[in-house]
Amino acid sequence: MRTLESFVNGAWHAPDSEGVTTSHAVTGEPVASVSSSGIDFAGTTTYAREVGGPTLRSMTFHERASLLKTLGQHLFAEKEGLYDLSTATGATRADSWIDIEGGAGVLLSYASKGRRELPNSTVLLDGDPEILARDGSFIATHMATSLNGVAVQVNAFNFPCWGALEKFAPALLAGVPTIIKPATQTAFLTEAMVRLMVQSGILPDGALQLVCGGVGDLFDHLGGQDLIGFTGSASTAAFLRAHPAVVERSARFNAEADSLNAAILGRESGPGSTEFDLFVSEVVTEMTVKAGQKCTAIRRALVPHQHLDAATDAVATALGEVRVGDPADPETRMGALVSTVQRREVLDAISTLVGSTTVVTDSCEFHGVDPARGAFLAPTLLRTDNPTNPGVHTTEAFGPVSTIMGYTNPADAISLTALGSGSLVASIYTADPVEARELATGIAAHHGRIHMVDASVADTSTGHGSPLPNLVHGGPGRAGGGEEMGGLRGVRHHLQTTAVQGSPDMLTAITGEWMPGSTRLFDRGHPFKLNFDDLSIGTAIRTNSRTVTLDDIESFAESTGDHFYAHMDEEAAAASPIFGGRVAHGYLVLALAAGLFVWPDPGPVLANYGVDRCRFAKPTYPGDTLTVLLTCKRKTLRAGAGYGEVAWDAQVNNQADEVVAAYDVLTMVANRPGVNGAPLEQTDNGGNT
Ligand code: NAP
Numbered sequence: 001m002r003t004l005e006s007f008v009n010g011a012w013h014a015p016d017s018e019g020v021t022t023s024h025a026v027t028g029e030p031v032a033s034v035s036s037s038g039i040d041f042a043g044t045t046t047y048a049r050e051v052g053g054p055t056l057r058s059m060t061f062h063e064r065a066s067l068l069k070t071l072g073q074h075l076f077a078e079k080e081g082l083y084d085l086s087t088a089t090g091a092t093r094a095d096s097w098i099d100i101e102g103g104a105g106v107l108l109s110y111a112s113k114g115r116r117e118l119p120n121s122t123v124l125l126d127g128d129p130e131i132l133a134r135d136g137s138f139i140a141t142h143m144a145t146s147l148n149g150v151a152v153q154v155n156a157f158n159f160p161c162w163g164a165l166e167k168f169a170p171a172l173l174a175g176v177p178t179i180i181k182p183a184t185q186t187a188f189l190t191e192a193m194v195r196l197m198v199q200s201g202i203l204p205d206g207a208l209q210l211v212c213g214g215v216g217d218l219f220d221h222l223g224g225q226d227l228i229g230f231t232g233s234a235s236t237a238a239f240l241r242a243h244p245a246v247v248e249r250s251a252r253f254n255a256e257a258d259s260l261n262a263a264i265l266g267r268e269s270g271p272g273s274t275e276f277d278l279f280v281s282e283v284v285t286e287m288t289v290k291a292g293q294k295c296t297a298i299r300r301a302l303v304p305h306q307h308l309d310a311a312t313d314a315v316a317t318a319l320g321e322v323r324v325g326d327p328a329d330p331e332t333r334m335g336a337l338v339s340t341v342q343r344r345e346v347l348d349a350i351s352t353l354v355g356s357t358t359v360v361t362d363s364c365e366f367h368g369v370d371p372a373r374g375a376f377l378a379p380t381l382l383r384t385d386n387p388t389n390p391g392v393h394t395t396e397a398f399g400p401v402s403t404i405m406g407y408t409n410p411a412d413a414i415s416l417t418a419l420g421s422g423s424l425v426a427s428i429y430t431a432d433p434v435e436a437r438e439l440a441t442g443i444a445a446h447h448g449r450i451h452m453v454d455a456s457v458a459d460t461s462t463g464h465g466s467p468l469p470n471l472v473h474g475g476p477g478r479a480g481g482g483e484e485m486g487g488l489r490g491v492r493h494h495l496q497t498t499a500v501q502g503s504p505d506m507l508t509a510i511t512g513e514w515m516p517g518s519t520r521l522f523d524r525g526h527p528f529k530l531n532f533d534d535l536s537i538g539t540a541i542r543t544n545s546r547t548v549t550l551d552d553i554e555s556f557a558e559s560t561g562d563h564f565y566a567h568m569d570e571e572a573a574a575a576s577p578i579f580g581g582r583v584a585h586g587y588l589v590l591a592l593a594a595g596l597f598v599w600p601d602p603g604p605v606l607a608n609y610g611v612d613r614c615r616f617a618k619p620t621y622p623g624d625t626l627t628v629l630l631t632c633k634r635k636t637l638r639a640g641a642g643y644g645e646v647a648w649d650a651q652v653n654n655q656a657d658e659v660v661a662a663y664d665v666l667t668m669v670a671n672r673p674g675v676n677g678a679p680l681e682q683t684d685n686g687g688n689t
Contacts (some may be wrong), residue, residue, distance in 0.1 A: 003029040004191045004212040006197055008039055009047045010205050019213055022185050025090030025336040026326060026374040032188040037515060044179060044209055045221040047151035047300040052177030052206025057146045062119050062639060064173050065114025067202055072107030073195070074200045079104065082161065082193055089186050090336030090375060091158065092327040095290045098466075098550055103165035103193075106485070109469040110169035112183035117259030120644075121512055122146070122175070126497055128613075129507070129515050134394040139504055140673045143511055144495035146175030149225030149251075151494060154240070156232045157183035157338050158293040158398075160190040166469065166485055167229045172207060174494030176227070179209045179218070185230070185338050187212045223224040223249040227483070227494060232258040233297070237480055254493065255480030256473065258297040258396045259424040263464065264416045264439060266430025267410075271310045279429040280314040282453070283402060286465050288322050288334040288419050292400035293342070294464040296425050299396065302413050304386075305406040312383055312404050316361045319379045325367030332367065337375040337399055346399035350380055356391040357382035357403055391532060393419035410435060414442035422477020427451040427464040448475035448483065514538050514633040514649060527632060528599035532644040532669040532676075539630040543596035545655075548584050583619040589626065589661050590614070593652045597630045604670040605644055609648075614663035618654070625655040642678035643670045 003019070005012045013405065014558035018036025075082075079100050118124060133139075151171040155163040162461050164180045171178045182190035194210045197203065198642070201332035211218070222228065223246040230240055230253070237255040245251040263283055269275035279301075286298040303311040327335030337343045352361075364378040377489040379400040384392050388404035407413040417426060426447050431454040440450050449471060451464050467473035472486035482492055500507060504517035520540035524530060527539045557563050565572040566579045573582045584592075589613070599605065620626065646669045652661040671678035 001033060002188060003033045004187055006036055006039055006212045007194055007208070007210040008044045008647055009209075010051070010105055013039060015213065021412070022188065023339055024088045025338050026328075026369060027085065028340065028373040029090050029243055034184045034213050036186050036211050036216060039216060041216045041218040042221045043197060044211070045150055045226075047206050048177040048179060048209060049148065049225075050206075052204065052208075053146075053148055053150070053175075055204040056172070056175040056177060057122060059175065061114050061118035061124070061173060062120040062637075064175060065111045065118070066639065068107045068114065068172060069111035069168055071197060071200065071202050072104045072111060073198060074202060075107070076101065078196050081196075082189065085189050085192050087328045088290060089189060090327055090338055092332050092335045093330065094333075095327070095335065098290070099159050100193075101161070103162035106162065106166045106469045106567055107171050109607060110173050110491075113175045113470070114491075117488055118173070118491070120636070120639070123511055124492075124495060125513060131516070132501065139501060139507060139515060139517060140499055140502065141357075141507055141511060142497050142499040143500050144492060144497045147225045147227065147494055147496055149176065149223070149227065149228060150179055151176050151227040152179045152181065152215075152222065153229045153519065154181045154215070154232065155183055155190070156295070157342075158290060158295070160186040161193050163189055163231055164193070165475070166209065166467070169469070170485065170490035171227070171494050174491045176494045177207050177209075179211060179220075179395045181211045181215055184213065185342075189289045198651040205338060217571075219243050219245045224251065226465045227252040227254070229254050230480075234258050234480070244336070252493065254474075254482040254484065255465060255486060256295065256424075256482050257399070257478065257480035259295055259422070259475055259479040260393055260396055260420040261296055261423045261425050262300040262302055262420060262443075263298045263419065263427045264302045264413050264429065265304065265307060265311060265551060266428065266432055266435050266439075268305045268308050268432055268435070269429050271314070273431070274458060275429040275431055275453065276307070276311070276314070278453050278455075278458060280311065280318055282427060282464050283315050283324065283404075284318040285463070287319065287335035287381070287402050289465065290332055291337050291377065292379075292402075293337060294465050296467060297402075298427070298464060299402055300392065300420065301402055302407050302415075302416055303404060305408060308404070308406040312360055315404065316367040319361055319381060322364070322379060323367055324364050324376065324378065325676070326369045329368055334379065334400065336369075337377055341532045343377050343399070345377045346377060346397050346401065346506060349395050349397035350401060352395045352522075352641075353382055353397060353401070353403065354527055356389040357384040360404070386545055387416055388419070391420065396423070398455060410438045410442065418446050420446065420478065422475050422479045422481070423447050424467075424479045425449040425451060425464060425471065425476040426452055429453045431455060446476060448472050448479065452492075467470075508537060512537065514631055516649075518628070521629050526599050527630065527648075528597075529603055529607045531604045531672045532635065532637070532646065533672045535632050535635065535646060537635065537667065539631055540629065541597060543628040543630070545625045545627045546553065546592055546596055546622055547625045548588075548592065548622055550582070552588065552592070553582065553584050553622060556585055556591075560585075560587075574594045579619050581621060583621055585625075586616040587662065589616065589620050589652060590663070592626060593628045593661065596626070596628045597650070606668040606670055608667050610666045612647070612664040613665060614661070616661050618660045620654065620660050624660075627653050627662070629653065630665070640677045642676055643668050644676075645669075
């Protein structure tokens, strides 16, 4: 039996008194002793704030994303040791895959999102600037920066690796240090994973700490710059939510609690349909993966009355084919619950449910194990003929247990689903788009995620029970009212968004992004001749002019095939309330603008990869004369790639100085030779390096 250590204040800490003993889920043998005694929790939070936080905040989003990538790759390389330990939690190899590789995958996913979707900066802008003075001299923008505190992450026992990593990844990307507090029962696996992370030396000091055992007075040291991310039961969530750190000092609190998730079979998805088979298969999968110890597991299966008997028989038959037993045996599909204590809790919940249900199946053969020693439990399917009985919608049996029930029509299915009082996820199995819309919009307010299944996604659906890093995980009401992951949403939860008001120049200086009305620097020659490193925010060019002719419009129509009446039919265009006469194609305006600002020779600008935010503000008529103002708006270095991305504010004006088109031109611009991995020899660009 191991005595688990915590990783606090930059060192491993052994408890100074005996701890709680946790047992092997299969053999019942002691596995670990867990205690946090002797930890200086005030010091732990100070270490996070004073050592981890400043280092993380000095790094850009891209630099933090690189840490996540290296760390994720490291965990993948070292995963087998974690698999070996994971069996003691009762998990099969497939169960452990979700936890271990799924967790490492979240790090990689956030690494990729960080590099693709966030700026290479410490500041994240939110939305377009607001112009507050009529002359544009006073503006505002929303700017998000890292909170200066610590993210305390309290996790449930069922996903000791994934549960910790799905909270850690967005926090790290946001520049906020983490203290992980795993559930005592499976802390031995989290501890092993954190050892790998610490030994790798990838993370800066103070970025990650681990507390195995109770939290002591940790929460007393949390305040308005800190976050508490909780996953576990509704009762613990309610207790922690009421802590003065949350109620009085406004520490941010996010809860992922229990949830009686539903699967709804559509009315036309009867026996023989692909949707029926997918429904049956998913209910069985969700009951048996991780022995049903998943917050997202299907606890309530809703079936149209006319299909209830067939669906009940099909689920029971499929459950009978699930091999239950030793999780280390590759043939096993369902292993053990995490502990005999957990099994007792599930059996108690089943007893409560049996008051309002009948048992369809609750026995099986246990292969290669002594069920008296380990925490084994047969998959248990219950059925109720009184589906409005609140018991089946409120009692969570956190194990291989589900209740099947009938409904009469979509409105009935929606109100039965809502009796769960808020859930993480629901699945709907229908090929009928009208029914799909009625059900999905009817239950959406009660859910964090809806999983639509028909035959077309049979091979590609990611599954009812799989929260994904790019999608919201969380749910209203009973599910905790929180939200995790969801791509960058999870990162933003760790940032403070601040409205910053001032002059355009001041806001440009603060945010590092050129703001409308800010000074343009016209004295640098053509900006396309400047390397990434030599370009300043605000570097600009006012181009020569170009008069648009009817010939231009007609030949553009001819070559593209775009003969829309507004460009080609004088009479119809004159009758239009918008145009009042023939106008140039918007895309012709963009093309002519490019002709005005592009520098033709090979040079630092490697490619134009798109435009953003394009608007045609006013029509361009034959005879109008166009000029472009092109301004370096945003620079994003691609570390090690030899180039960076440059967004240019493009404004196309007519002879009256009215804006006819406005957009961002997106380009890749080479670094100086030899800088950031750029080749030493660069194409001649007229001597401007
Ligand atoms: P739990 O008993 O509520 O424990 C969850 C976590 O809270 C554990 O780390 C636990 O630590 C800690 N904790 C308990 N009391 C605490 C206190 N007074 N102060 C600080 N921390 C405290 O839940 P569980 O039995 O581990 O997990 C099962 C439940 O979690 C189920 O109801 C399930 O639905 C829910 N769950 C929800 C999600 C989701 O994403 N929504 C995911 C997984 C599980 P100790 O272990 O040391 O007591």
